[in-house]
Amino acid sequence: MLGSMTPLGERGRNYRWAITVAYFVLGSALGGFALGAVLGAIGAATPLSTGSAAAALVILTILGASLDSGRLRVRVPTVRRQVNDRWLHRYRSWVYGFGFGVQLGLGVVTVVITWAVYLTFAAAFLSRSPVMGGLIGLVFGTVRALPILLVARVRAPEHLFPIHFKLERAATLSRRLTWASEAVIAGLGGVALLGAALRVRGG
Numbered sequence: 001m002l003g004s005m006t007p008l009g010e011r012g013r014n015y016r017w018a019i020t021v022a023y024f025v026l027g028s029a030l031g032g033f034a035l036g037a038v039l040g041a042i043g044a045a046t047p048l049s050t051g052s053a054a055a056a057l058v059i060l061t062i063l064g065a066s067l068d069s070g071r072l073r074v075r076v077p078t079v080r081r082q083v084n085d086r087w088l089h090r091y092r093s094w095v096y097g098f099g100f101g102v103q104l105g106l107g108v109v110t111v112v113i114t115w116a117v118y119l120t121f122a123a124a125f126l127s128r129s130p131v132m133g134g135l136i137g138l139v140f141g142t143v144r145a146l147p148i149l150l151v152a153r154v155r156a157p158e159h160l161f162p163i164h165f166k167l168e169r170a171a172t173l174s175r176r177l178t179w180a181s182e183a184v185i186a187g188l189g190g191v192a193l194l195g196a197a198l199r200v201r202g203g
Contacts, residue, residue, distance in 0.1 A: 004088055005097070006154035015093035017152075023094045025145040027101025032141020033134045035106050036124035040133020043125040051197065053126040058190055064119040065182040068175075078112040105141030116178045147174075 005024065007017040043053070067074055083103055087096040103109050107117045120140045124133035151163055 004085060005100070005148060006151040006160075008154050008156060008159070009088075010093065011155075013088065013093065020093040020097040021148055023097035024101040024104075024148055025142065027098035028105035028141040028145035029101075029138055030141065031102035031105025032107065032137035032139070032144070033105075034137070035121060036137020036140070037130045037134035039121055039125040040127050040136075041130040043128040043133065044130065046128070048126070048128060050128075050195075053128055054190070057123055057126045057188075060119055060122050061182050064115040065179060067115045068178060068182070076112050076115055079109065081110055083110060101141075101145055104144055105137070107140065107144070114178055116182060119182060 005017075005020060010017040010020050048056075066072055067076075083100045087099060090096075091099075107121065112118070117140075120136060124136045127133045127136060154160055154163060
């Protein structure tokens, strides 16, 4: 997808790359927000206490980090599906830009390569709040769309080859950010768990 939605490709289809990307990022952000808000609303309807939700989040985060480390060698469950490239020639740029973005922001309707995707939406559910769940999904969707900016300078065919090196470096950075985000989520869950324990003791 990144190799298709470049300034070079958009110019060949008589569209402006910046507009396509704007709809792409918007779609991804809204897709993540929508799913996160729905999961947060479902979580709010459950009898989970704050302490139970925080404890579950900490446990899931530790498990997710362990699985993403590769040491347990457990495959990430996923669908074998990518976005439909035929949209590029069938629809206007805002349609495929927004449509691709929504699918990316939903996280699980295309190939999933990290447990952090499932952890993110588990956090939205365990937030037990449509607003907080939506915010978690919004951040997820926005961040997931940002790698499209790596192709911003692809304006000629010879610019395509170096982009693969950028993507490899970005993949390494992404793995580090994944572990960092899992650590942050575990920390937030731990703080919430401690706060709940202190409230129970104080009550």
